[in-house]
Each structure stands twice: as structure tokens, then as C-alpha cells.
Amino acid sequence: MKESPFRRIxxxxxxxxxxxxxxxxxxxxxxxxxxxxxxxxxxxxxxxAFGVVVAVVMAWHYPRIAQGVEVTELHSPKNSS
Numbered sequence: 293m294k295e296s297p298f299r300r301i302x303x304x305x306x307x308x309x310x311x312x313x314x315x316x317x318x319x320x321x322x323x324x325x326x327x328x329x330x331x332x333x334x335x336x337x338x339x340x341a342f343g344v345v346v347a348v349v350m351a352w353h354y355p356r357i358a359q360g361v362e363v364t365e366l367h368s369p370k371n372s373s
Contacts, residue, residue, distance in 0.1 A: 300354060301352060304347050308344055312343075312344070316337075319332070
């Protein structure tokens with residue numbers, strides 16, 4: 293039975309939110325401890341926002357990605373003279 297793409301995307305989003313929340317919590321602790329600039333939080337949130345788009349696109353196309361690339365024969369033009 294085929295898995296619904298919406299269910300697969302929902303699972304990826306839930307996992308992504310949990311990991312992103314953990315990353316933000318660790319970054320909130322590490323920024324003052326490592327004396328990182330405030331821009332660090334902005335860049336991290338931007339990277340996580342971009343990453344969620346990549347994760348959703350990959351989850352949507354996963355069945356095609358998992359099949360891999362099929363190797364075909366190269367067809368060279370034959371001299372028919």
C-alpha cells in the first residue's frame with residue numbers, strides 16, 4: 293500500500309519542528325556562553341526557515357529520489373554513409 297505524500301510530509305514537519313526547537317534551545321544557551329553576536333540568532337532562524345522548505349520538498353519527492361537514477365545506454369550517431 294502506498295503511503296500518502298501528505299502523511300509523509302506531516303511526519304517530516306513534526307520531526308523538523310522538534311529538531312529545530314532543540315537547535316534553538318541549544319543556540320539560546322550557547323550564544324551568551326560563546327559571546328556570539330545577536331546576528332547569530334537571526335542567521336540561525338533564517339537557515340532553519342530555509343531548511344524546512346528543503347525538507348518538505350525532499351519529503352514530497354522522496355519516492356522518486358529513493359528509486360535512484362537509472363543508467364541508460366548512450367546513443368551515438370552512427371555513420372550511415
